[in-house]
Amino acid sequence: MQIISKGLTYTYNKKSEFKKTALNGVDLSINEGEFFGIVGETGSGKSTFIQHLNGLIPVQNGELTVGDFNLSPKDKKEKKALKKRFKELRSKVGMVFQYPEYQLFAETVYEDVAFGVKNFHPELSESEVETKVKKAIETVGLNYEEVKGKSPFDLSGGQKRRVAIAGILVSEPEILVLDEPVAGLDPIGKKRLMSLLHTLHDTGVVKTIIIVSHDMDEISENVSRVALFSQGRAVKVCTPKELFLSGDDAVKRLGLPVTAYVEDKLSKIGIEINSNFKTKDFIDKVIEKYREIKG
Amino acid sequence: MLSDLTFGQYYEAQSFVHRLDPRLKILLLIAFVVFVFVANSFYGLLSLALFLLLAIIFSKVPFMQMLRSLKAVLFIIIFTVVLNIFFYNSETETILFWIITKEALIFSAFMAVRLITLVMASVLLTYTTTPVALTDGIESLLKPLKIIKFPVHEIALVMSIALRFIPILMNEADRIIMAQKARGADFESGNLFKKVGAMIPVLIPLLISAFRRAEELGDAMDSRCYSSAAKRTKFKKLKLGYRDLVATVVSLIAFSAVIVLKIYGVAVI
Numbered sequence: 182m183q184i185i186s187k188g189l190t191y192t193y194n195k196k197s198e199f200k201k202t203a204l205n206g207v208d209l210s211i212n213e214g215e216f217f218g219i220v221g222e223t224g225s226g227k228s229t230f231i232q233h234l235n236g237l238i239p240v241q242n243g244e245l246t247v248g249d250f251n252l253s254p255k256d257k258k259e260k261k262a263l264k265k266r267f268k269e270l271r272s273k274v275g276m277v278f279q280y281p282e283y284q285l286f287a288e289t290v291y292e293d294v295a296f297g298v299k300n301f302h303p304e305l306s307e308s309e310v311e312t313k314v315k316k317a318i319e320t321v322g323l324n325y326e327e328v329k330g331k332s333p334f335d336l337s338g339g340q341k342r343r344v345a346i347a348g349i350l351v352s353e354p355e356i357l358v359l360d361e362p363v364a365g366l367d368p369i370g371k372k373r374l375m376s377l378l379h380t381l382h383d384t385g386v387v388k389t390i391i392i393v394s395h396d397m398d399e400i401s402e403n404v405s406r407v408a409l410f411s412q413g414r415a416v417k418v419c420t421p422k423e424l425f426l427s428g429d430d431a432v433k434r435l436g437l438p439v440t441a442y443v444e445d446k447l448s449k450i451g452i453e454i455n456s457n458f459k460t461k462d463f464i465d466k467v468i469e470k471y472r473e474i475k476g
Numbered sequence: 477m478l479s480d481l482t483f484g485q486y487y488e489a490q491s492f493v494h495r496l497d498p499r500l501k502i503l504l505l506i507a508f509v510v511f512v513f514v515a516n517s518f519y520g521l522l523s524l525a526l527f528l529l530l531a532i533i534f535s536k537v538p539f540m541q542m543l544r545s546l547k548a549v550l551f552i553i554i555f556t557v558v559l560n561i562f563f564y565n566s567e568t569e570t571i572l573f574w575i576i577t578k579e580a581l582i583f584s585a586f587m588a589v590r591l592i593t594l595v596m597a598s599v600l601l602t603y604t605t606t607p608v609a610l611t612d613g614i615e616s617l618l619k620p621l622k623i624i625k626f627p628v629h630e631i632a633l634v635m636s637i638a639l640r641f642i643p644i645l646m647n648e649a650d651r652i653i654m655a656q657k658a659r660g661a662d663f664e665s666g667n668l669f670k671k672v673g674a675m676i677p678v679l680i681p682l683l684i685s686a687f688r689r690a691e692e693l694g695d696a697m698d699s700r701c702y703s704s705a706a707k708r709t710k711f712k713k714l715k716l717g718y719r720d721l722v723a724t725v726v727s728l729i730a731f732s733a734v735i736v737l738k739i740y741g742v743a744v745i
Contacts, residue, residue: 197544237654268660276658284655286680296677300660334684348659 182248182273182355182389184211184234189243190413191229203229205413206243211391213355216382218400218421219393220435221410227393230410231358235274236267247274247356272301275354275387279361281345285333290344293333294318297352317351318344320386322377339370343377350381356389357381363399375403401425401438401458422458487603492719493535494604498613500720501601504727508597511734512590517741520734521589527730528597537603545599546592553591560584611636616714629704641689648685652678
């Protein structure tokens with residue numbers, strides 16, 4: 182499913198004194214199969230944009246299509262048709278909000294993960310639901326037999342988050358959108374979660390992954406393309422490397438990944454590394470350069 | 477969504493009404509409510525309505541904003557009006573549909589005006605007074621109760637915390653609703669029981685988060701050695717000024733008009 186947004190505009194509390202423009206003409210397309218990043222300062226419109234993707238926020242102005250879903254209906258008839266397909270859309274575009282573990286509610290992990298399937302597919306039998314739940318819990322790397330009967334509130338922070346993500350994956354989405362997926366996790370938890378996302382992407386469990394992040398290391402390490410949001414617009418859409426070399430003011434305020442920072446310092450003393458800013462490539466190139474200098 | 481509710485929000489502005497002492501505003505509101513019920517003629521209500529209109533003008537709160545706040549209580553107003561039209565007891569002849577009398581129509585219109593002025597006056601108080609000032613005012617007004625060992629300060633603190641947390645919890649509820657909608661939750665269709673049941677996935681995380689926040693706040697207060705027993709000073713001391721005198725005089729005029737009309741004037745019917 183391809184995402185195409187043209188001139189997407191959104192204002193909160195449009196009719197009230199407290200109105201606030203969040204999106205101001207977003208032009209952006211994200212292809213099927215991408216591992217895509219969205220960066221930007223607080224209030225730049227990232228969250229508002231992603232909430233459009235599964236129809237949680239209705240399109241006010243502009244055009245937005247996700248696969249064959251037209252989210253910017255022109256007339257009442259189209260609006261009605263879209264409303265009927267909301268569930269289908271939401272099962273195909275999975276959305277993991279910030280701190281998703283705060284949205285757990287059920288008595289057992291099983292019940293919580295099953296919530297989504299039961300909503301989207303009320304026609305499934307209990308055994309069919311169980312198969313899907315089991316698959317989702319195992320996909321996020323938890324032991325199904327061990328956790329299924331536990332209260333989600335008895336798990337560790339990292340495990341809770343995995344359960345919450347399983348609760349989204351269970352509906353087998355084609356696109357997975359994650360808002361700050363690793364915020365608040367410890368370094369090991371972060372690494373594990375990011376590698377889980379790569380596994381999902383590489384094995385084709387989820388076709389497209391979109392992550393919103395403040396962490397530039399995470400962006401440079403993981404995504405193939407990135408959009409920089411500023412004042413309600415996608416002002417730059419490029420590879421992470423191009424973004425970090427652009428010298429844009431907004432990029433400077435967000436900071437650089439460690440690799441880009443070190444490369445910049447080295448180039449000032451005449452050593453050019455020219456990696457793609459991913460840790461592995463960076464280290465390889467540094468070693469190569471070191472050998473070259475040593476002769 | 478929930479954040480569309482405008483009932484009981486603060487409207488930022490620099491105005492005559494905003495700068496009034498919160499204690500005076502609370503007392504005036506109480507008096508206003510009493511006089512709305514004392515007034516028994518349209519003229520009496522008219523003088524109160526004019527007074528309210530004056531207050532709204534001087535508060536710089538846009539009139540549309542005031543009207544929008546009625547949306548939350550529209551149902552109650554309509555309900556009252558309809559009930560009164562059909563069940564007002566009078567012996568005169570009917571003019572509509574065999575059961576509705578002229579008196580009933582007049583009386584229900586009167587009730588509607590009463591309710592509208594009541595709601596608008598209360599909303600004006602919250603629009604023009606920050607929650608902090610409001611609780612400061614209430615605390616100050618309740619001070620005499622300290623003599624009978626009533627925990628005035630604690631109550632005021634609980635109130636200010638509760639008020640402070642309403643918008644935060646509303647935001648949180650919005651976010652949780654969004655997250656559960658993303659998992660296919662349906663809050664709109666079905667009968668009442670179904671709708672209440674659908675709220676469980678929202679209410680449980682909301683409660684948990686409220687407790688979490690309460691604990692964090694308690695820890696933060698403890699770590700700063702907060703104690704209600706200590707004699708506390710205030711950053712902003714409440715002080716009466718010339719504005720308060722003007723406001724009092726104007727409101728006394730409106731209130732005495734009601735009394736005069738009650739004694740010498742005609743009742744509503």
